[in-house]
Amino acid sequence: MRRFDEFQRSLGIATNTLTRRLTDLVTASLLEHRPYQSNPPRFEYLLTEAGRDLRPVILTLMAWGAKLSPPAPPGSTTAPTCISCALPSTLTFKTRQ
Known part of the structure; x- marks a missing residue:
């Protein structure tokens, strides 16, 4: 994107x-x-170069958050990849019903 x-x-x-x-x-x-x-x-x-340098920090924080977060509640789904960089993602999104 x-x-x-x-x-x-x-x-x-x-x-x-x-x-x-x-x-x-x-x-x-x-x-x-x-x-x-x-x-x-x-x-x-x-x-920018600074933005590219920040990327591994953000990914590390995502991994840290995923490690400490409780399991996803029923009715939610885990995105298989990051939308912007196509790396594995551990973010949980609430599904619309």
Whole structure:
């Protein structure tokens, strides 16, 4: 995922929330945004070197959280892979019924 609409579709959050979060990540120099279309202006978001360096830390924290978390309750499912990097994920998501 690199483009705003891809993030929005995947995360299912409000556009204003996503805009604020992406802006914060760009401001923190974890992401950079590059134009891919001029009319209307559209950008893609790419990890910076600092963002790439942070990735193993995030994955370690995910593994630590999974190790300490209780088993998933009935009605939930565990994602087999991380959506953005295709690495094994231990995040649990509540299913909609």
